[in-house]
Amino acid sequence: MAGDRKSVVVTGGASGIGRAAAERLARGGWDVLAVDLNAEQLAWTEGAEHVSAMTADVSSEEDNQRIADEADKLFGGLDAAIFNAGITGGGSIDAMPTENFQRVFSINMMGPVLGIRAMLPLLRKRENGSIVVTSSTMGVGGDSENWAYGMAKHALIGLVRSLSRELGWEGIRINALCPGPTKTGMTGNIEEVAPAHYDLLKRAVPLQRWAEADEMASVMEFLVSPGASYVTGHAMVADGGTIVGTGLLEPKAGSQNVIPGGINEVELADER
Numbered sequence: 001m002a003g004d005r006k007s008v009v010v011t012g013g014a015s016g017i018g019r020a021a022a023e024r025l026a027r028g029g030w031d032v033l034a035v036d037l038n039a040e041q042l043a044w045t046e047g048a049e050h051v052s053a054m055t056a057d058v059s060s061e062e063d064n065q066r067i068a069d070e071a072d073k074l075f076g077g078l079d080a081a082i083f084n085a086g087i088t089g090g091g092s093i094d095a096m097p098t099e100n101f102q103r104v105f106s107i108n109m110m111g112p113v114l115g116i117r118a119m120l121p122l123l124r125k126r127e128n129g130s131i132v133v134t135s136s137t138m139g140v141g142g143d144s145e146n147w148a149y150g151m152a153k154h155a156l157i158g159l160v161r162s163l164s165r166e167l168g169w170e171g172i173r174i175n176a177l178c179p180g181p182t183k184t185g186m187t188g189n190i191e192e193v194a195p196a197h198y199d200l201l202k203r204a205v206p207l208q209r210w211a212e213a214d215e216m217a218s219v220m221e222f223l224v225s226p227g228a229s230y231v232t233g234h235a236m237v238a239d240g241g242t243i244v245g246t247g248l249l250e251p252k253a254g255s256q257n258v259i260p261g262g263i264n265e266v267e268l269a270d271e272r
């Protein structure tokens, strides 16, 4: 390990949340290995201080071993591993082609499983290793024609809860981050190509906006930091308040104010 710097692998590090995490951690005292399938988009790492990069497919067992070998060569162990690479994949239960949902499962669900297995020996070389996997609000709720993605993201929370118990005795923590709608490569130029959908999602968020990728990266930074030393097995939702609602009403449409006979704001104001 170079000086006091800690070391971390970030998958999906070419774009969006993974890139933001790699940049933030490199600024914050970490040596980062950014991993992605997309070699072109990894170009941002060229000349970036404290960031190395490699191309790999997280759904491949062999590639995960290559990632571990590279991290071992660079850092001689790992203090943290962030399994964040993912793809979207919508489609109805009737029509979604089998190969499509199997691809969603192999990248979004099996990617972190294979990654954790490959990276564990490196995490065990350090004290207080920690793991973060990127789930989603789709890992705690459901949505129409998004069952495969949602199923994979739910599975990650199951993985985190089970492994927190399996690895806790070794001092290794594992948590999930569940982002809400975040502006990244995945959501691309949705604002231009599907403005109605973009607005609909925005209106469902009490904070009334999409998140920036760095707002997710900052939660990841916390989860791998000593500040989260007693946090494990947790699915941390960062969604601007979306999932705590029923989804039936817009954030400011107070249901109690429209129910006849209920005590409402007007009556309370009259009493005062």
Ligand SMILES: NC(=O)c1ccc[n+]([C@@H]2O[C@H](COP(=O)([O-])OP(=O)(O)OC[C@H]3O[C@@H](n4cnc5c(N)ncnc54)[C@H](O)[C@@H]3O)[C@@H](O)[C@H]2O)c1
Pocket (backbone or CB within 6 Å): 011, 012, 013, 014, 015, 016, 017, 018, 035, 036, 037, 038, 041, 056, 057, 058, 059, 084, 085, 086, 087, 088, 107, 134, 135, 136, 137, 178, 179, 180, 181, 182, 183, 184, 185, 186, 187
């Ligand atoms: N953007 C959102 O609104 C949102 C919301 C909830 C969860 N997420 C999750 O956040 C994570 C990051 O996504 P993002 O929004 O930053 O999207 P993104 O497309 O900007 O980044 C994902 C990265 O993963 C890489 N990747 C895809 N398949 C890979 C593979 N097989 N091997 C290696 N790399 C691969 C892509 O090349 C890309 O660089 C994903 O797991 C996604 O499901 C995103």
